[in-house]
Amino acid sequence: MGGKNDDQVIGHKHFRGFHFIGPTDADALLAIRMDDKIVWEGYQGQGRLRIRKPNIFGGDEKEGGVSGYVDVLLGGNTQGANDYLQKVWNTTAIPAFRGAVTYVWRRVYIGNRPILKPLRHKSVAINSKYDNWYPEKARVNAEGRISNAALYIAMDTSDSMAIGSRLATQRDAIKTFIDSLKGFRNDVRIVSYAATERAAIERLNCTDSDYDDIKDWLDTQTTTAFGTDYDAAVSSAPGFFSRAEGVDSYTDTSFSGLISEAVGGLFDNGQTEKQRVVVFVTDGEPVPTSSATDAVATLATIADVRVHCFNIELTDTTYTDMLDNTPGDGVPVVSGADPDDLSVALANAFSYWSDINPAHAFRALVVDPVIGGNDDPASIGDSFTTSADLYFNEGMGVNFFWKGGTRAEYRRQLEEHTNSRLYRSRQTGKWELYPIRKNxxxxxxxxxxxxxxxxxxxxxxPVKPWQRDLPNQVTLQYTRRDNGEKASVTSFNIVGIQLAGKINPVTIERPGFSYEPLATQVCEREKISRTVPxxxxxxxxxxxxxxxxxxxxxxxxxxxxxxxxxxxxxxxxxxxxxxxxxxxxxxxxxxFDQRTDIPVAGVSDNVIPDYAQASTIRLVEEAPYYELVQRLGQSSIDDTLSGEPDGGLFHATGNRPTDTHLDMGLAVDSGSGWGRSGVARYSPASTTLTALTRAADDTSVDIAWMDGLETVQAGSLAYIGGEYVRIDNMTRVGDVVTVTLGRACLDTAPVKHGVGTDIIFWQGNAESDQVTYLVSEQVDIRLLGQTFDETLNLSEAPNDQITFNSRAVRPYPPGAFTADGEYTDDRLFDGSVDLAWTHSDRTQQTTGSIEDHTHGNIGPEAGTTYQVRVKEYDSGDTLISTLIDTNVGTATSYTAAPTPSATAAYLTFEVASLRDGYECWQVPTIKMITTIRTTEAGVDRTTEDGTTRTLE
Missing domain, CATH: 2.40.30.150 (Bacteriophage T4, Gp27, baseplate hub, domain 3)
Structure with missing residues (x-):
């Protein structure tokens, strides 16, 4: 790899003449990463890539993004010097870099920071390597990923598809292909054709539920009478692509030898516009024959369309070759009885990353002169083909970067990775490959x-007893295919640990593996090999x-x-x-035993959606006084409230849907239409696994572990069901986190929270549009999730509405509210109860040390008095009457002796803070069961905790 960067400007950066050099091949995969964010990835033939990721580092409101063009030069024998490098260095004496793949960055804009972000790239070369030997088995563990594309799929439902299981094979393979699209936004249209277009389903800007709808539709398709009209199959493609979002094609005639067509697969190339792709499947020649020519003409009307054709049991590809314009994968001929054949062909056509079959790598070691091979291909024995089949079926693929070194070391690594032996046969004199399996x-x-x-x-x-120092824990290190970093899987020999009385670990490095399920399988194999005497x-x-x-x-x-x-x-x-x-x-x-019975999850099971999504847990409300003080300063807020006591601001945050999300756009409508009002930040969130009572000393709750909770700090605030709580401690055991809380902080009172209640650890992350709203004003707010590529549509975002109610100016509720010295709810009322509470003061409770409901006297705020209320309710929770409603001045205790009516099931005791005509935002309440233990019909009453109150 070589590089040059001779132009850096503070505030923004460009690469001038920055080039990467890698192994030459006709299908280079370029994946560019900065700070572990994908800037662009995809297969390309020689040509120019457009990078367009304007939001990858937060967009204009943060650290910008990446945009520009990268030339891909494949190093052919006739390749000329790059024109851009000639201009940069103002000379024609520039090497042509033949024999190597070169990437030339043409003044690419990168971010808004003066310091250049770390940049890495990866490439893969498979298709044309090794004399293109056995290409159908060259790729292993192909990982398909199609995003930001418009996909038109034509499926054959003519009568010949009823032969055997052809129709089911086609349907199941397409369903698998549709599953691989989940997590990514695409436009999809599938047509069922024979002599005409028989039926179609179309979904634009697909979500996962749209993909499920398409799969359900596929199950309804049947065969019909004779006819395989190729033009009918693609007749509605032009209209579909006009409805889908258009593509942006780039042409530069000054770039010598530009080939605009990619040859290996389809990916989001950084453009916001969608690429156009046709998938054409058939088992028959065109009827009428002229329909093939007509189909070519129809497709020619679609700009920048890519056509992939697949034949089911049709070995003659003459006519489908006319339509197919992607020579990298040709026209695969697949089985009509095995849907895996077509599934693999689709995955290979659209794979954005894959491993190479080790048989191909072993063969290159023998015959490829680039890495020192000097034998003739005729010296390769038949075992290479059978081994390639075995590796392919096992999912055994490798990825090595040839850095020079010795061929002996490369051979050793290949043999260790695959548990195979390469040898020259003493019988035939040819090179043979032998995978060691229990065969x-x-x-x-x-x-x-x-x-x-x-x-x-x-x-x-002879055989010895189990050795105490024999390894019993095997850790296998491999290379993550997404970012090139090390990762590991570990397997234990439980019997060995028990017999040894300790763990004897061993670590094995297998950097050529990049697929976690394969690493898991091989780790099991190595455990068997290494931990058994x-x-x-x-x-x-x-x-x-x-x-x-x-x-x-x-x-x-x-x-x-x-x-x-x-x-x-x-x-x-x-x-x-x-x-x-x-x-x-x-x-x-x-x-040794190659384990293939270990469950292996497909890559698509772990795909993180790249499209923008909504937060499912949100905090959107009128901001409390404390939050305004922290943001704007107490003197400023007090001055504002003295002039406009009913003024207030909202604040909003939500949980991060996936790791691909950056921040949220803040959309606000206060009555005059929607407008963007800045950016909101995400906050960690979870749901409760246990319940919380109303009692202020009920301070422990279990929640589910979620990513991001590791950032929560002790002493910070969280929001649960309208109540603010202080986080005092968090202890994780597996996927359960036990949280110790301080209840009812700021202007909130303790309330009940059931299992499954959302809790959001907002920690000051909530944002506002900084507009002051008055009492009774209604404001609609929508949080628009943002990824590197897109922002959630306004119509798809959930709506949160706030009606302002003078929250910031209201006094804090009293603290430590108890009945007969207890916080406990649902006790039996026996005729009278001693109520007690403590003073609170919003103007004093503004420090970083947040007090919970059990605090002692603070204040009170000048002019504060307390209103005691006792209310009675029937068994249907309907208010019967208010028995007591009295102001007790600044007192902090009161003995209540109400007389409930005959139909009263329970009483509530409240104490509210009042000041200048404003009542506290929330009122602490204690509920007590009445002494009336039976209903009028004589049925025993039962409390909420299940206790039966019977007459004695």
Whole structure:
């Protein structure tokens, strides 16, 4: 990799002539990352990429984004010098960089910071490597990802599709393909065609539920009479693409040799406009034949469209080749009985990342001169094809970056990763590849006993008891395919840990793996290999038949050594011995087994949607006095309220839907229409797993672990069901977090919260439009989630409405409100109750140390008095009457002795703060069950906690 950056301007940056050099190939995958954010990724032939990610670092309101053009030069033998580099250095003496893939950045704008963000890129070369040998099995673990595209799919439902399971195969493969789109915004139209377009479903700007609708529609499609009209299949494509969002094509005739067509797949290339793609599936030649020519003409009317064709059981691709304009994947011919064939073909056509089949890598090691191979392809044995099939079916793929080094080291890594052996056959003289798997029948293996074994040196044997220092925990390190960082999976041998009485860890590096499910499988394989005791040794044999090779399983029977018919693997075949031309064999007891029965989740299961979504947990309300003081200063707020006591601001925040979301746009309508009013920040959030009572000393609740909770700080505020609470402590055990709270902070009172109540740890993250609203004004607010690429549509955002009610000027409610010295709800009222409370003062409670409801006397705020109310309710929670409603001045206690009516089921006792005609925002309340224990019909009353009140 080489680079040059000779133009940096404070406030913004451009790359001038910055180029990356990588291995040459005809299908380079360029993935550019900055601070682990994808700027662009996708397959391209030689040409120019447009990067357009204006919001990747927060947009204009934060650190900007990335935009500009990157030239992709594939290093062909006739490639000329790049015109842009010539202009930058003002000379024609610029290398053409033949024999290497070069990326040239043409004054790309990067962010709003004076310091350049870290930049990395990755590329992959598979399709045209290694003489294009066995291309249909070259890609393993292809990860499809299509976003920001308009997709038109034509599915054949002519009568020939009724043969066998062709229709079901086509339907199931397309459904799998549709599933791979989940998490990404695309426009989709699928048509069912035969002699005409029979039916269609169309969804624009798809969500996951839209994709599910499409899959349901696919299940309804059946075959019909004769006819395979290619033009009918694509006839509605032009209209669909005109309804979908248009594409933005870039053409620069001054760029010599520009090839605008990508050759390997389809991805969001950083444009906000959507790319146009046609997927055409058929099992028959066109009827009438002229419809193929007509279809070509129809497709020619669609600018920048890419057409991928797939044949089911139709080996003659003459006519579909006429439509297909993506030579990178050709026209795959797939089975009509196995939907996996078509699914793989689709995944390969649209994959944005994949691994290479190890058989292809082993073959390159032998024949590819770029990495030192010097053998003829004719020296490659048939085992390479069968091994390629095995690796493909296992999902065994690797990704190595050839950095020079020795071929022996590369070979060793390939063999270790795949548990395989590359050797030259003593029978044929060809190179052969042998994956070590449990693929033998023991009874058919040859037996090596004392008649064959001349002399031996057993390093470990006979079989020993379990060794205390044998590894029992295996950690396998691999490379994450999304960002190139190290990751790991760990597997334990529980029996080994129990027998050893401790954990003996071992770490294995397998950097060529980039697919977590595969890393998990191989970790299991390595656990079996490394944590089970076995026998190793070496011995001489007089003669070794030529069919035996490194990796061959054999049986050894030497009872005198305690080795009773045990399977071993040949690890090495050494040179001749000192006597009688003996051959030295190094062997190891068979412990290897490639595990393929471990459940493997598809990549799409872990896809994080890249489209903008709404926050499901939100805090949108009139801001309390405390929050205004923290933001604007107490003297400023007090001056404002003295002139306009009924004024107030709102504040808003919500939970982050996915990690791809940056911030939220703040949309406000106060009666004159919607307008953007800045940016709101996200806050961690969760839901309760246990309930909270109204009692202020009920201060512990379990919540579900969610990403972001690790940032919550002790002493900060959270919001739960209208009540502000102080976070005193958080303890996580697995996916459960126990939170210790301070109840009813600021101007709120303690209330009940059931299981499943949202809690948002807003920690001062809530934002406002800084507009002062008056009492009774209604304001609608919508939080518009923003990703790197898009902002949530206003129509898709949930609406939160606030009616302002002079919150900031209201006195704080009294604290420590108790009945007979207790906070407990639902106690039995026995005729009288002693109520007590403490003073609060909003003007004094503005420090960083937030008091909860149990605080002692603070203040009171000048002019504050207290109103005591006792109300009675029937069993249907209907208010019967107010029994007591009295102002007790500045007193902090009161004995209430109300007389409930005969139908009263319970009483509520309240004490409200009053000042200057304003009552506190929330009123602390205690509920008590009346002494009337039965209904008028004589039925026993039951309290909310299930206690039955019977007459004695």
């Amino acid at each position: 033998y029948v023991k009874a058919n293996l040859p037996v090596f006993d004392k008649t064959i074994i001349k002399k031996g040196d057993w390093a470990e044997g 076995g026998i190793r040794g070496a011995f001489y044999v007089a003669y070794l038949e030529p069919q035996y090779h490194v990796g061959s399983p054999i049986r050894i029977n030497q009872p005198e050594l305690g080795i009773n018919d045990v399977v071993f693997r040949i690890k090495e075949i050494g040179g001749e011995g000192m006597e009688n031309y003996e051959t030295l064999l190094t062997v190891e007891q068979e412990r």
